[in-house]
Amino acid sequence: MSFDEVIARSKAACEALSDEDDGLKREVLAHAGNRWSLGIVYALAVSGTLRHAELARRLDGVTQRMLTRSLRQLERDGLIVRRDHQEVPPRVDYTLTALGRGLLAGMMPLGTWVIDNATSFRSARDRFDGHDSRDKR
Amino acid sequence: MSFDEVIARSKAACEALSDEDDGLKREVLAHAGNRWSLGIVYALAVSGTLRHAELARRLDGVTQRMLTRSLRQLERDGLIVRRDHQEVPPRVDYTLTALGRGLLAGMMPLGTWVIDNATSFRSARDRFDGHDSRDKR
DNA sequence: CAGCATCCCGTTTGATACTG
DNA sequence: CAGTATCAAACGGGATGCTG
Numbered sequence: 001m002s003f004d005e006v007i008a009r010s011k012a013a014c015e016a017l018s019d020e021d022d023g024l025k026r027e028v029l030a031h032a033g034n035r036w037s038l039g040i041v042y043a044l045a046v047s048g049t050l051r052h053a054e055l056a057r058r059l060d061g062v063t064q065r066m067l068t069r070s071l072r073q074l075e076r077d078g079l080i081v082r083r084d085h086q087e088v089p090p091r092v093d094y095t096l097t098a099l100g101r102g103l104l105a106g107m108m109p110l111g112t113w114v115i116d117n118a119t120s121f122r123s124a125r126d127r128f129d130g131h132d133s134r135d136k137r
Numbered sequence: 138m139s140f141d142e143v144i145a146r147s148k149a150a151c152e153a154l155s156d157e158d159d160g161l162k163r164e165v166l167a168h169a170g171n172r173w174s175l176g177i178v179y180a181l182a183v184s185g186t187l188r189h190a191e192l193a194r195r196l197d198g199v200t201q202r203m204l205t206r207s208l209r210q211l212e213r214d215g216l217i218v219r220r221d222h223q224e225v226p227p228r229v230d231y232t233l234t235a236l237g238r239g240l241l242a243g244m245m246p247l248g249t250w251v252i253d254n255a256t257s258f259r260s261a262r263d264r265f266d267g268h269d270s271r272d273k274r
Numbered sequence: 275c276a277g278c279a280t281c282c283c284g285t286t287t288g289a290t291a292c293t294g
Numbered sequence: 295c296a297g298t299a300t301c302a303a304a305c306g307g308g309a310t311g312c313t314g
Contacts (some may be wrong), residue, residue, distance in 0.1 A: 189275070189276055189277080190275065229277090
């Protein structure tokens with residue numbers, strides 16, 4: 001696809017992201033940049049249904065607090081479903097919704113682009129941070 | 138594409154975003170969710186080269202401070218080029234790089250997905266926020 | 275014109291400890 | 295086991311005023 005086509009198709013997207021009812025669309029986009037959201041979605045996409053502790057084991061370095069918060073956010077936007085089995089001891093599991101699977105599919109091109117150009121970002125930063133000496137990252 | 142294929146292709150992306158040198162890739166992804174980044178990239182994609190004040194006019198509601206900050210971030214990651222003409226009065230303009238055009242292209246699928254499903258997010262939120270009354274954000 | 279300084283607020287992320 | 299409470303740091307975002 002030519003870049004002109006990209007621009008034309010981006011028009012609706014970029015305008016919708018500025019007009020905006022309230023910023024909901026940008027908040028959904030922000031899931032992409034959030035620390036754990038994408039990892040959670042991916043883990044659920046692979047495994048189908050997971051409990052809190054199982055997710056914690058798969059996401060290296062996540063704390064209970066952040067896992068809970070991230071799950072709430074994803075649930076709020078309809079990307080995952082939280083099912084509380086009302087048992088003792090507690091038993092809660094999470095499943096990806098169709099919407100959540102859509103996020104993963106939509107993220108893919110951007111994700112692979114980021115990976116493909118990782119070295120470009122790295123060198124751009126090194127150049128930038130090198131120019132004025134202080135304040136690295 | 139089947140969802141199994143999506144998962145398979147997402148594998149590299151999601152793993153690269155967790156291992157991580159330092160989080161650079163996630164920071165680049167975060168540009169998508171940032172308040173002004175995408176709007177700046179789009180404006181430059183359409184117009185080619187713009188000055189600070191011209192960008193400010195195109196981005197409704199942006200303050201000079203946030204515009205400057207956002208431009209710096211994009212410049213740091215190599216998505217735009219800042220050119221200072223060293224004149225009096227000051228004259229500085231910004232241009233999208235090939236990397237920046239790539240961001241827009243990579244963002245497109247995700248952007249259109251968000252728009253297509255905006256009503257789903259809306260209703261999911263209303264349902265969620267309705268359940269436990271407090272904290273409507 | 276471009277953008278820096280200052281002060282401000284809310285959110286994200288986090289470590290640690292505690293509860294039903 | 296799943297989740298909350300508390301405390302703290304860093305960051306995004308903004309309003310206002312000043313400078314070369």
